[in-house]
Amino acid sequence: MGQCSGKKSQAPRRGSPPGAAGELLLHTLEDLSQLEFKKFRDALAHGDLGGRSCIPWGRLEKADWMDTKNIMLDFYGGEGALDMAITVLERIQVRNAAARLRESRQRGGKAEGLPDFQRNYKKAILQAYSRMKDQNARVGDTVSLSARYSKLVIVNKHRDKEEREDEIVAMGRRHAEIMKEQASASIVVSDLFKPGPDGWTPKVVVLLGAAGMGKTMTARKIMLDWASDKVFAEFDYVFYIHCREGNLLTSQASMADLITQCCPDSSPPLAEMLGQPEKLLFLIDGFDELRFSFDRPQSELCSQPFEKRPVEIILSSLFRRRLLPESSLLVTTRPAALRTLGKCLDCERYAEILGFSEVERKEYFHKFFENAEQAAAAFQFVRGNETLFTMCQVPIVCWIVCTVMKQQLGRSGGLACSPKTTTGIYVLYLLALLRSLSGRLKPSMPGVLRRLCCLAADGVWRQKVLFEEKEVQGYALDQREALPLLLNEYLFQKDIFCVSTYSFIHLSFQEFFAALFYLLEEEGEAEKPPAGPTRDVKALLESYGSSRNYFMLTVRFLFGLLNAERRRELEEEMGCKISPRITQELLAWLQNSQQTALALLMKETAAIRELEVCHCLYELQDERFVATALDPFTGVCLRGLNLNRFDQIVLAFSVKNFPTLEWLDFGHCSFLWDPPEDGTGQQPAGQANRLEKSGLKEETLQKLAALREVKPNLNIGYL
Ligand SMILES: Nc1ncnc2c1ncn2[C@@H]1O[C@H](COP(=O)(O)OP(=O)(O)OP(=O)(O)O)[C@@H](O)[C@H]1O
Incomplete structure (x- = not known):
């Protein structure tokens, strides 16, 4: 026990201005892992704090980040709380956080010297990005972005075909091993614009990630961390442009107009801001969502930031480095848009988000539940389900799983009662992805899904997870439809060329679509897909019998998709008809399979x-x-x-x-x-x-x- 436990606490110092110190302290606490935060509170209550008084454990025991910050400010005053946080972080060996806090504090002084507008811009960004809404949030329900954000594995090397295949097929332990290997070679966001081994500093960085993999979340965290002086100090301004949302919907605008839309003030000092273009970073989030044609001739591009042109031309000019060529670009995209991106942008550094490693999945559960017992119960449950746990690599799947489990844990009977099945979670995942589609694409979805299911089933039969471009096109799956949502595109080197190859995010998701293939009603498609597998479920079940595990997950999903509630959810959202006509065949098969x-x-x-x-x-x-x-x-x-x-x-x-x-x-x-x-x-x-x-x-x-x-x-x- 620390020396102070027996000491009488000093009277709390009151009255120090808590504003900036409080913000710094809160960001620091939110960045700690669950375990580190626990150790932090414990040291604050029981540690040897160099003669400073400890805070009684009773006050800290149940304190969250915000409570701890307030208690510390109350107890030690603004600056005293920062001193104490640094001491405690060093004592519990979280030296990076201590160093970061010390640096940010020093920079706090520098911030005073920033032009007013720059300081206000950072403040507005902090305000706008520090909270996030969950997809099912009710009015007024927000959570702290830093408190929820878990580290993602980001790598900056291309994987070859075999490695990619391994990743898609791997499950459970093998999958965890692959992720661990990748995590050990991962890079951190703050290094994205750092010079490479050859000393060259990139100006155009592309951050790739499949749907739901955390691109937007990362982009928003970058904004927050930049405004808190944690990353990208080399940039005076970082502008966030989300391709799905409002700021690109105007038809005619200048670059200056787009920048103004990013600012809190309706008339920012544009001339000053644009004065040093090498100090600007444009964060373009969701390139794949742009429906512009980027192959405009050079003569149509513009180079003047104040020139009004169609937004399409402005962005093309920015990407093709005619407009503000000294600025830096960070573009996030789903892999399916890589080829289009390559046509209009010379990517100088490539990085890919692979999702959560096993350790971060656990951390995510703890951050989500904020209740150690519930988090542990939910995590152990998911960990026992190999398929689900593997898919929890994808952050949005983690979010879905935690959200439904939180609701279940609140009911009597807990997790063992009325559970969400693996199929149920996959259906919710598919629906979450479809929800992000623009209304314009929705009418074509039933057809796209039907063809996608054929491709998936064909792949399952041929034991194939990577599809060539002509195979995908054979199913009349057009890249510009909703496809990027569900299929990832990768470029592999083949001899002296680069070829496109497609895959589902994971084999289990392909198997889910393959199962759906047997249940979707045919609805007189105009274009017949090529001769793929037959829709005779008996053939599948017979092959399951002889090949054993190969079709196992597809068959499990077949049962799961027969559930009336699952069918209803899918029918309502996808606009397809799902028929339970194979129920009797499944019943007979199940009974015979035990002989x-x-x-x-x-x-x-x-x-x-x-x-x-x-x-x-x-x-x-x-x-x-x-x-x-x-x-x-x-x-x-x-x-x-x-x-x-x-x-x-x-x-x-x-x-x-x-x-x-x-x-x-x-x-x-x-x-x-x-x-x-x-x-x-x-x-x-x-x-x-x-x-x-x-x-x-x-x-x-x-x-x-x-x-x-x-x-x-x-x-x-x-x-
Ligand atoms: N690093 C993270 N920490 C915690 N939660 C995350 C993280 N990344 C993503 N999530 C969760 O996953 C959800 C989807 O993430 P996000 O919107 O960033 O994905 P995306 O890659 O931009 O997907 P899309 O391509 O479909 O737009 C988020 O709403 C959030 O709940």
Whole structure:
């Protein structure tokens, strides 16, 4: 315990101006990870603070960033709070944050020397970008951007075809390893305009990222960090231009007009601002959303910042370095627009957002829930679902998962009750992506989706995740439609050329579309797609039987998409008809699939022998269907499996809705409640709730939340 615990606290110093110091302190606290923030509060209460008084733990125990800042200001005064924050950060070994705070504080002095307008501009940016709205936010609901922002893995090297294929296909542990490898070679945003190894400083940087990967969030965080003097100090002004939103909708404007739209003041000192163009950075967010044609002849471009021209010409002139050629550009785009971008812009540095590594996913959950217990419960649940956890690499999927789990945790029964299935989360992901489409594109979506589903199914059958341009075009999928939303484009070197190749964001998303292929009603398409796979689901199920795992996820999604609620959600948003006509085929297949050679040999056909059956039934979430499907069976025989938390919930769902169930056999099974922490090897005794076969008593089984519903009279075997 620190020396101060026994000391009487000094009377809090009051009255120091908290404004700037408070802002600095808050930004610093918000940038700490959950663990660092906890250590920070602990040191503030119990640490050895060089004779300064500690804050009683009772005040800090439940304090969030804002409370901690206010308590510190109240206790130590503005400057004293900053001194104390630096001391504590150094004591808990978060030296980068301490150094940053010290620097920003010094620069605070310099800010006083900035021209008024520049200072006001930064203040306005801080004001405008420090809070964010979630997509489902109610009026007035905002969260702190810094508090929510989790670090993203950003790399600045092109991956080759094999590496890319590996990434798309990898799941679970392998996927985590790939992300870890990438994270170790990643770059930070503040280095994007730093000189490269050859000493050359780029002026045009392109930041690539698939839909929902965090480009806008990163762009907004850059604005905030620049205005807080944390990054890009070399630029006097950073202007944010979002290609989807308002500022490009006017038909005629000058560059000066576009800049004015970015400013808080309606008549900014443009001549001064443009006086040093090398000190300007334009952050163009969402290039892929521009529907302009950029191949204008040079003679049409303009070079005068005050000249009014169609916005299309102004932007072309900026990209092609005719207008303000000394300024710098940071352009974010989805990969599908790379080729178009290449036609109008000479990218000097390329960086790609790959999403959250495993560590950051955990951090995201903690930041989102702000309640350690709920965050841990939700994280462990998702971690047990390999597919979902892999997709949580994509920040918007993390957001969807956390949002629905927060709602579930608020209900009685918690996570084990009325869960969102993997299919449910994928549907929400697809709908979130479609929502961002402009109204103009919506009418063409049913057709585009149908063709996309054909491509996906074709890929699943041919075990293919990278598609050549002619294959994509073969499905009449036009790049300028809504396609960039769902397919990523990559350029690979082939001999002496560069060729375009396309993929879904992850194989599991392709499998989701492949499943949808079997359920979409045909609606007299004008253009027939090329002869792809047949829509006969029997062929798929037969192949599943022989190839085993290859079609596993597609089949799980088939069950999930049969759920009436899922169908309704999709039909309403996509404008397609989804038919449950394959229900009977799935039912028959599920029942027959348990007549394995082993079961026949043992003359024991009345048992469910594969957990996969329970996974399929769980995805469907239809209790009547489960009861019908399980009616011919009397037992569940799962031997030698390690069942994680998600498996147990899935199993419990079937067991609960199994009217004819008489016996359960879990011989040599392990019931793992909390998966071991990554990289820590064996978990310390007492931490993991690992119930080895011998120790698994009926009472223990009853204690497992997921199997709480198991009927007490069942005959249960564990050996
Ligand atoms: N670094 C991050 N930290 C926390 N949440 C993030 C982060 N990046 C993205 N998110 C979450 O994911 C959502 C989607 O991110 P964002 O809008 O930045 O994606 P995008 O790459 O711009 O997508 P699109 O290409 O569809 O416009 C955000 O609204 C936010 O909830």
